[in-house]
Amino acid sequence: MKATQIVLADRPKGIPTADVFRFEEIELPNLKDGEVLVQPTYISVDPYMRGRMNDMESYSPPFQLNVPIQGRVVGKVTDSKSDKLKVGDIVIGTLPWATKSVQSASSLEKIDASLVPASYYLGILGTPGLTAYFGLMDIGKPKAGETVVISGAAGAVGMVVGQIAKIQGCRVVGLAGSDEKVNLLKDQFGYDEVINYKTIGRGLFEAIQTYCPNKVDIYFDNVGAEISDMIMMNINFRARVIICGQIALYNTPQITRGLRFLPMVLTRSALIKGFIVHDYKDQFPEGMQQLTTWIKEGKLHFKETIIHGFDKLPEAFLGLFAGHNVGKMLVEVE
């Protein structure tokens, strides 16, 4: 049986272009005992994947050249030689970017798509949602009345962080890159204030001062660079800063320079923590249960940007760095 896969053809320098990906036709092996054939329904594209395209050690190992890109996928079982999974089951796993693949059933998890859309397992009930939940709750430890600032506030993680912070009784100020996103977060996601960092330009520092009159108690950073510089200069005593992403710097191979904020960290007795959600793996069931409860109670909402067609995967991925997504960016395969 034939399938199409997408391999990393070259390591990007700076902003990746479509030619770092190569589509290949492959012949799939026959199923062995314990294996299933999986056909993706939704394939997740995530900013952290940019880091894996570099040949540099990080918390996840680099993608190998000429090997399929791997990522989170929701798919359905279309053939099975396993007792664990049967044809028609909806599963999630870390799979190659391929139109079909043969997987060991034990590497897949069956999901219940009756409560929430199956795609939510790649978003609000997947890595982004759990990242938001554990990053904010365990490192941020929000208290009612505190001010929480979120960069990348309309992204898959940021959108959830802001809503959880509101549930905790915090003042929530977001930063996003378009008026459409600003309005969405204010009108539908309960953000107290949202700053369009693109149009505000050099007024960002004053805007943060205005919108955070009691300074910034928690900064949930998905973006880095100039935005973080301005927020770090406005942190409160005992501020907690969660470094969850640095998307503004992922495509900059050289190390750039920014404001030296360590004196603020010292005088404000602040905490900065680089965040890796997999440190919380043992608590994922608890996190998913809490997120599911909030969704059922109508306290937590989600948005997805769904691009259609397997061949659009590179375009969807590249769109993350141009801010094309509102909420979770996904590719729907059929």
Added chain:
Amino acid sequence: MKATQIVLADRPKGIPTADVFRFEEIELPNLKDGEVLVQPTYISVDPYMRGRMNDMESYSPPFQLNVPIQGRVVGKVTDSKSDKLKVGDIVIGTLPWATKSVQSASSLEKIDASLVPASYYLGILGTPGLTAYFGLMDIGKPKAGETVVISGAAGAVGMVVGQIAKIQGCRVVGLAGSDEKVNLLKDQFGYDEVINYKTIGRGLFEAIQTYCPNKVDIYFDNVGAEISDMIMMNINFRARVIICGQIALYNTPQITRGLRFLPMVLTRSALIKGFIVHDYKDQFPEGMQQLTTWIKEGKLHFKETIIHGFDKLPEAFLGLFAGHNVGKMLVEVE
């Protein structure tokens, strides 16, 4: 009774000069019940005092203009109207920079100068020693075999951090500003390697790579600026960074620019914490007991740079920023 005091005459811009201080003759009030007359023996000068000279909120409030500088003092009681303290007692407290002062006995603590020199209560058994102990042990959580890097390694705090790290079985690499300090730390304080950051110049990054072949697990920062930039670029996974001081930046009124290291904090899942020793106030007795034990066991040593004469206080303070001290900088009053 007359005394001489030193007040803050002006807020320094940049590097302080002698004219920010003014000496004043004052008439002391008579002792009231519960009060004692204290004559300083040792007056502590500390880098953090530079921050208090700015009119800026921090963990300790700014010094007021035309009011005596306050700091830690070891002195003796020369007159008493208190049951708690008698003439001849050796005490420690936060006192004005003055040749004599009237103090409430309850604001002073009697110290035992039979075990260690009385001056040690301003150094290894005082704020610097406790800062080293709690900063390294509670935030750093050193494990045997880990690499600990210390900037300002020959200062009152750094010198103690390095020795405690050695007691914990760590590899210890220091940075100091003269060959005399480098040799002292290697020969008498057990540092594995010490870098003279002044002579090494642009070779600092490579020197850290060479001396920290397994990268930096704990960075105890007393200095900030370029030195920290280079060390942050060499942190290991799950590194802990204790921001204890930023002396290189204290005299720079504007915010300077340096390397953006947050992507390293993210990919290495690192922790950065601004450190304030007074958060550990309840545990000070435990800390002092541990430090005293190590001193008695001969595992912990200390150095002081003692300047003689009350009138030399401004000079001693200013000398901190020129690196004139090895270990604790003190003024001995008589």
